[in-house]
Amino acid sequence: xxxxxxxxxxxxxxxxxxxxxxxxxxxxxxxxxxxxxxxxxxxxxxxxxxxxxxxxxxxxxxxxxxxxxxxxxxxxxxxxxxxxxxxxxxxxxxxxxxxxxxxxxxxxxxxxxxxxxxxxxxxxxxxxxxxxxxxxxxxxxxxxxxxxxxxxxxxxxxxxxxxxxxxxxxxxxxxxxxxxxxxxxxxxxxxxxxxxxxxxxxxxxxxxxxxxxxxxxxxxxxxxxxxxxxxxxxxxxxxxxxxxxxxxxxxxxxxxxxxxxxxxxxxxxxxxxxxxxxxxxxxxxxxxxxxxxxxxxxxxxxxxxxxxxxxxxxxxxxxxxxxxxxxxxxxxxxxxxxxxxxxxxxxxxxxxxxxxxxxxxxxxxxxxxxxxxxxxxxxxxxxxxxxxxxxxxxxxxxxxxxxxxxxxxxxxxxxxxxxxxxxxxxxxxxxxxxxxxxxxxxxxxxxxxxxxxxxxxxxxxxxxxxxxxxxxxxxxxxxxxxxxxxxxxxxxxxxxxxxxxxxxxxxxxxxxxxxxxxxxxxxxxxxxxxxxxxxxxxxxxxxxxxxxxxxxxxxxxxxxxxxxxxxxxxxxxxxxxxxxxxxxxxxxxxxxxxxxxxxxxxxxxxxxxxxxxxxxxxxxxxxxxxxxxxxxxxxxxxxxxxxxxxxxxxxxxxxxxxxxxxxxxxxxxxxxxxxxxxxxxxxxxxxxxxxxxxxxxxxxxxxxxxxxxxxxxxxxxxxxxxxxxxxxxxxxxxxxxxxxxxxxxxxxxxxxxxxxxxxxxxxxxxxxxxxxxxxxxxxxxxxxxxxxxxxxxxxxxxxxxxxxxxxxxxxxxxxxxxxxxxxxxxxxx
Amino acid sequence: xxxxxxxxxxxxxxxxxxxxxxxxxxxxxxxxxxxxxxxxxxxxxxxxxxxxxxxxxxxxxxxxxxxxxxxxxxxxxxxxxxxxxxxxxxxxxxxxxxxxxxxxxxxxxxxxxxxxx
Numbered sequence: 001x002x003x004x005x006x007x008x009x010x011x012x013x014x015x016x017x018x019x020x021x022x023x024x025x026x027x028x029x030x031x032x033x034x035x036x037x038x039x040x041x042x043x044x045x046x047x048x049x050x051x052x053x054x055x056x057x058x059x060x061x062x063x064x065x066x067x068x069x070x071x072x073x074x075x076x077x078x079x080x081x082x083x084x085x086x087x088x089x090x091x092x093x094x095x096x097x098x099x100x101x102x103x104x105x106x107x108x109x110x111x112x113x114x115x116x117x118x119x120x121x122x123x124x125x126x127x128x129x130x131x132x133x134x135x136x137x138x139x140x141x142x143x144x145x146x147x148x149x150x151x152x153x154x155x156x157x158x159x160x161x162x163x164x165x166x167x168x169x170x171x172x173x174x175x176x177x178x179x180x181x182x183x184x185x186x187x188x189x190x191x192x193x194x195x196x197x198x199x200x201x202x203x204x205x206x207x208x209x210x211x212x213x214x215x216x217x218x219x220x221x222x223x224x225x226x227x228x229x230x231x232x233x234x235x236x237x238x239x240x241x242x243x244x245x246x247x248x249x250x251x252x253x254x255x256x257x258x259x260x261x262x263x264x265x266x267x268x269x270x271x272x273x274x275x276x277x278x279x280x281x282x283x284x285x286x287x288x289x290x291x292x293x294x295x296x297x298x299x300x301x302x303x304x305x306x307x308x309x310x311x312x313x314x315x316x317x318x319x320x321x322x323x324x325x326x327x328x329x330x331x332x333x334x335x336x337x338x339x340x341x342x343x344x345x346x347x348x349x350x351x352x353x354x355x356x357x358x359x360x361x362x363x364x365x366x367x368x369x370x371x372x373x374x375x376x377x378x379x380x381x382x383x384x385x386x387x388x389x390x391x392x393x394x395x396x397x398x399x400x401x402x403x404x405x406x407x408x409x410x411x412x413x414x415x416x417x418x419x420x421x422x423x424x425x426x427x428x429x430x431x432x433x434x435x436x437x438x439x440x441x442x443x444x445x446x447x448x449x450x451x452x453x454x455x456x457x458x459x460x461x462x463x464x465x466x467x468x469x470x471x472x473x474x475x476x477x478x479x480x481x482x483x484x485x486x487x488x489x490x491x492x493x494x495x496x497x498x499x500x501x502x503x504x505x506x507x508x509x510x511x512x513x514x515x516x517x518x519x520x521x522x523x524x525x526x527x528x529x530x531x532x533x534x535x536x537x538x539x540x541x542x543x544x545x546x547x548x549x550x551x552x553x554x555x556x557x558x559x560x561x562x563x564x565x566x567x568x569x570x571x572x573x574x575x576x577x578x579x580x581x582x583x584x585x586x587x588x589x590x591x592x593x594x595x596x597x598x599x600x601x602x603x604x605x606x607x608x609x610x611x612x613x614x615x616x617x618x619x620x621x622x623x624x625x626x627x628x629x630x631x632x633x634x635x636x637x638x639x640x641x642x643x644x645x646x647x648x649x650x651x652x653x654x655x656x657x658x659x660x661x662x663x664x665x666x667x668x669x670x671x672x673x674x675x676x677x678x679x680x681x682x683x684x685x686x687x688x689x690x691x692x693x694x695x696x697x698x699x700x701x702x703x704x705x706x707x708x709x710x711x712x713x714x715x716x717x718x719x720x721x722x723x724x725x726x727x728x729x730x731x732x733x734x735x736x737x738x739x740x741x742x743x744x745x746x747x748x749x750x751x752x753x754x755x756x757x758x759x760x761x762x763x764x765x766x767x768x769x770x771x772x773x774x775x776x777x778x779x780x781x782x783x784x785x786x787x788x789x790x791x792x793x794x795x796x797x798x799x800x801x802x803x804x805x806x807x808x809x810x811x812x813x814x815x816x817x818x819x820x821x822x823x824x825x826x827x828x829x
Numbered sequence: 830x831x832x833x834x835x836x837x838x839x840x841x842x843x844x845x846x847x848x849x850x851x852x853x854x855x856x857x858x859x860x861x862x863x864x865x866x867x868x869x870x871x872x873x874x875x876x877x878x879x880x881x882x883x884x885x886x887x888x889x890x891x892x893x894x895x896x897x898x899x900x901x902x903x904x905x906x907x908x909x910x911x912x913x914x915x916x917x918x919x920x921x922x923x924x925x926x927x928x929x930x931x932x933x934x935x936x937x938x939x940x941x942x943x944x945x946x
Contacts, residue, residue, distance in 0.1 A: 032896045033896070033899075033933060034931075034932075034933070043893065045893050048893070048894070050893055050894075053896075053899065054893045054894075054895075054896065055893075057893075057899070057900050057901070057902060058893060058902065058907055060902075061902050061906075061907035062907045
């Protein structure tokens with residue numbers, strides 16, 4: 001079996017490529033220089049396109065043609081205008097150029113068309129898909145995405161000997177150039193698993209650089225010369241001082257690096273002010289100045305660590321250590337604050353800048369290539385037989401069972417399996433349709449076995465297997481986990497016209513995953529109706545929040561023009577969801593009424609944050625918050641009101657910042673603000689989610705009391721038994737955090753109540769009178785008159801069975817939208 | 830396939846100091862009296878099997894295709910650049926007739942002529 005072997009760390013500031021070779025990792029050096037990494041910068045200069053160090057050199061001088069830091073905009077609709085081309089390049093295009101350049105690092109002559117590419121754990125599905133599209137654009141035929149904290153854990157775990165590695169939990173604190181992730185990792189029986197993680201796609205070393213520019217350099221420049229609105233003029237694409245922004249970021253980055261080993265650093269900047277006067281500005285930055293600037297950011301990372309520990313009912317004593325990765329963990333304050341917070345060992349043993357690519361390559365060494373393309377050579381490709389092998393690629397056992405199925409023309413051939421270190425030789429054996437061997441392994445090593453096939457004369461005959469590779473004692477990955485719930489949006493049962501989320505795959509589920517669900521159509525879809533459609537909307541976000549708090553991943557549309565006959569209301573649709581390790585989501589819908597199958601794999605989709613829309617959505621959020629605040633105050637829910645008040649000031653702060661953004665702002669601010677807006681919406685959901693639970697509990701208790709009363713007066717033993725059964729489960733479902741499970745029991749009680757009521761003459765008469773009052777709304781006047789007369793006679797004759805039937809017929813004459821409620825009310829299905 | 834060349838770090842340190850000495854001596858009166866020991870030092874790195882060559886790119890043209898140096902571009906222009914200062918020289922190793930750069934130069938590049946205002 002051939003494995004992918006190539007791992008790529010596609011970073012915000014730097015990218016790396018490495019290869020897994022017989023248990024060891026080789027990081028390929030940049031052939032244009034002597035570094036391991038490639039700056040993730042792309043330059044379009046005249047007729048040439050250049051990626052890496054040379055592009056970075058021109059980044060500050062020629063920002064109109066040189067682009068960096070585009071990973072932070074992956075999955076967004078934003079493009080970069082390239083002056084020399086007169087065209088726009090997307091973050092996907094630019095990432096593809098970096099990936100192509102990395103391929104050129106591989107000096108061994110191998111074809112690189114499959115790779116494991118790392119992504120931040122907090123990347124959403126849109127961003128994952130964008131990364132995959134970039135890889136496809138760069139010519140990769142197979143791509144497996146791996147979350148960066150898993151990669152780092154794998155690098156560290158593989159570096160250590162198994163006997164030294166205690167089983168347990170640890171944190172991976174990954175603060176890179178542009179993203180932050182903290183992951184809770186567990187190792188058990190040699191298998192690594194991410195239990196939980198938190199992250200921020202907009203927190204990293206580049207933010208420290210921006211802090212230095214905004215907090216120290218700009219104020220100093222303003223003191224030194226005459227500038228109007230300097231910050232905006234620097235940050236805006238059309239700003240007079242836009243070049244100065246890139247230049248200052250570069251200077252700030254240099255100072256930041258120097259401050260990791262020294263207590264102060266000098267920054268020199270040449271600047272021309274608004275009066276065309278030149279100034280040579282020199283400012284001294286102390287480590288203490290720098291730490292004051294970045295402390296709020298570091299404290300935010302500390303808050304995320306606390307959130308993970310709280311959510312998992314852990315204290316820092318339950319952790320073995322915290323593993324520091326990412327170039328920004330070289331900043332002394334970062335290590336110091338994390339050490340103070342957790343009071344456990346802070347591990348800095350591995351090179352924080354290469355850990356992720358090492359882990360990616362380890363993982364690539366365990367991933368099978370799906371379609372064989374290169375190795376094996378033409379001879380193997382021309383072989384008249386093929387071997388399909390099955391065996392464990394990683395184990396802690398001392399030997400593995402190896403089996404293979406052989407197909408094609410192989411009569412008279414023999415095979416022989418030899419371990420590369422000479423420790424095992426199967427001897428020549430006749431090749432048969434099925435092969436079984438127990439292969440003994442060298443411990444704590446990467447075992448390579450040669451699989452040779454020979455003819456009767458002992459001549460070597462090429463085959464498609466060639467090598468068997470087994471890692472002994474190495475750690476493997478249990479599977480990748482989902483960063484957020486994946487949900488579908490469905491019509492709300494409670495409020496007409498509103499929608500709710502239903503979880504399909506829960507946060508932290510292991511991928512790949514599959515799930516099936518049957519949904520009912522809530523309104524009739526007429527064949528041929530162009531505008532009408534059933535929408536299966538897939539969203540990513542907390543399932544217990546509102547749909548507006550979750551990002552849309554994609555929508556499977558079934559339109560009237562696609563269906564072969566009408567799909568009546570109430571028809572079942574069988575939905576099947578599949579999510580791969582790389583987070584492709586396949587949604588399949590089988591419409592029972594027509595026998596048609598609809599399917600879609602959601603394609604990469606960009607995230608578009610329009611500055612004016614952002615303001616609009618913030619004002620809607622503000623309105624919602626005002627409403628919730630009033631309600632909480634009226635209901636004396638002081639704690640909730642206090643929390644909502646806190647959120648109100650946060651919304652105002654985001655609103656202020658959004659209002660100051662220019663439509664052409666070149667920074668990441670719009671995405672940061674959009675993330676904060678969604679986070680605030682989720683917090684409101686959480687706070688008011690409690691309110692929904694309180695409401696659901698109250699409704700349940702009211703219904704239960706009503707049920708008790710009715711059963712004591714009119715109920716049967718069977719009704720009592722059903723009620724007791726529901727009450728016996730109260731202790732469990734009343735504690736639920738999701739109101740749906742409580743509402744389900746309330747519905748069960750309602751059915752019970754209705755079942756008793758419809759046997760009561762007073763209720764039937766009352767219901768008949770209620771329907772008579774709606775006479776003007778009934779569809780068929782003549783039929784309604786006849787039914788009403790019959791009903792009145794049935795009451796006189798006390799024929800209540802007949803009255804029940806007449807009530808049902810009257811309900812059928814109601815307009816469609818009223819029937820559901822009326823039927824639920826009567827219990828007629 | 831590219832050969833991987835491993836050169837001990839002290840070799841770079843010594844060659845960089847040779848370059849620095851030459852640069853400073855060029856500013857003193859009668860630098861020739863130091864020539865002999867300097868040449869001897871350089872000869873020590875020039876054998877039949879391998880030759881280390883120190884290359885000073887001062888005043889040479891610079892553009893984005895030039896990968897033998899790492900440049901910091903100063904001034905306002907990014908066209909018509911030349912190397913105005915060399916902080917570290919380019920070091921090449923010639924072995925069996927094949928020459929390789931083993932240390933990139935570290936330079937400052939700026940416009941050779943100020944741009945018209």
